[in-house]
Amino acid sequence: MNRRRYSRFLLLAFAAALFAGLVMGIGISRLVSQAEYTQTARLTGTSYSRYPELEQTLVQGLHDGIAADLQTGTELLHRYGYTLHTFNNKNRLLIITGSVGLWMLLFLLFAAVQYRLQIKRKERIAGLTAYLYSINQGQHHILPRTGEDEYSFLEDELYKTVVELRHTRETAVLERQSLADNLSDIAHQIKTPLTSVSLMAELLADSRQNSADALYVEKIQSQLTRLERLVSSLLTLSRLDAGTLELQQLPVDVYTMLASAAEPLENILSGRRQTLTLQSSPAISYRGDYHWSSEALLNVLMNCSEHIPTGGNITVSYAQNPVYTQIIVEDSGAGFPAEELPHIFKRFYRGSNARKDSVGIGLALAHSIIQRQNGSIHAENRPEGGARFVIKWYAY
Structure with a gap:
């Protein structure tokens, strides 16, 4: 997971946690407010039905009541300005704050776990990258195993591929070296008769001969020079391929x-x-x-x-x-x-x-x-x- 996708994932998780906290807080606050309001209305209605003269006292202190007095208590509370919204507003801030705090704590724990996993992924990727770099530098070694994780299968396949490539490379080097040696032998074998022919061509050139013979000898010498250069070039190319041509610096x-x-x-x-x-x-x-x-x-x-x-x-x-x-x-x-x-x-x-x-x-x-x-x-x-x-x- 790249950095952009990971940041987007955390942002979505944060938004989900915030939304869940708000919904839960609002829902709980409504339930608690409804229960509190119902209980208060019941107690107030019961007391006022029995002791109307204690109206002011009931407003100041509320006691237990029965379900039948709920309507009376509700009317009494309404008379003095106590509605469901009064109790809802009273508890909403505390409940919503607590709910959001809980979900934010869960989010932080989740983010910390994801961050740690991300760090481990980066460390694993860095380790595999360093291993490949060392292989490219010619440092062949066994990749240390730190345990099973999501990269273990990739690690196994990577090691198998490296071993196979190293074997293929060594085989190719040996084959190129063998080819260079064979071409070198062939070139040396060709040079021997070429040298003899060149010597005979020089002797013919030095001897007395008519103009037609001289022209033929000149053409022979030209083709021999070309052939010698061609053999030398092929030998040089084979040495370059095999890596045996030493170049000074x-x-x-x-x-x-x-x-x-x-x-x-x-x-x-x-x-x-x-x-x-x-x-x-x-x-x-x-x-x-x-x-x-x-x-x-x-x-x-x-x-x-x-x-x-x-x-x-x-x-x-x-x-x-x-x-x-x-x-x-x-x-x-x-x-x-x-x-x-x-x-x-x-x-x-x-x-x-x-x-x-x-x-x-x-x-x-x-x-x-x-x-x-x-x-x-x-x-x-x-x-x-x-x-x-x-x-x-x-x-x-």
Whole structure:
């Protein structure tokens, strides 16, 4: 029962107690007044019938009488201004006050009991809430039983659910770890023949060959580089899923990190006649992992390069405030279709403007790495056209 409903309940109980007290008081006062008036009229009528000369004395002091003298006594009382209302008014205040007081006492007792029950309910709810909080913090323990009450069944079901969820979570962690280990083994097994093929491709490139052979060797080397990067990305994603990728929390200079991220793209940007502008700002840093932050930004920059035309531009700026460090990456491409914006960070999602050789891992990998470092990444369209990525590394 929430506070508003409880207050309304107490108000209704108070009104009911007050109404019951008033009704009882008025009823009792009428009964008592009627009995007193009847008795007085009987006594007065009896005495006056026998001793008319004692009229004044009877008015001053009333004695026992019989039923037959009731009318005489009533007439005599009326003659001197004594009516039922006279006796009713005389006793009403005392009886009503006593009745209301009794019901108010009952109400206070009821309210005290309800208040105590409410306090116990709050304590029980607070205890169950604290238990769930401790579970969320990784502190697994048995919920102490304080006795049977209305929350006992909920407590039992809650404990069963927590135990089942913990078992499911442990199983999922083991399965993810097993998957990460298997992917790691597969990746290492793939890297061995890739290294051999890469070496042979380099030897072919160094040997004398005609222009057609050189073109084929260049394509082989390009596909090998792409394949190596794909295997590395899949391995990183599996380690992120399993929670085995260790990320450092050290000061990272933003400009240095961005320059490191852009360096592997120099040849690609040059071949596409694209320009990358990194706006220089005062020294700004945040706490994170330099290597993996650079990896995440490399994927973002590569995505921009793949979605802008030949001769396009990419601009990177950054700033800082007491809450977060912000990096903004913008390009001069066509931007994102509105229906694709909610999905671009999903794994293996390929938008309508994606390159044929894209598999949809780069942005998903960047999203996971940034989130693991207490950050966020958001994609949107620029009002003047083009895509914009807003990355925030939070201080707390």
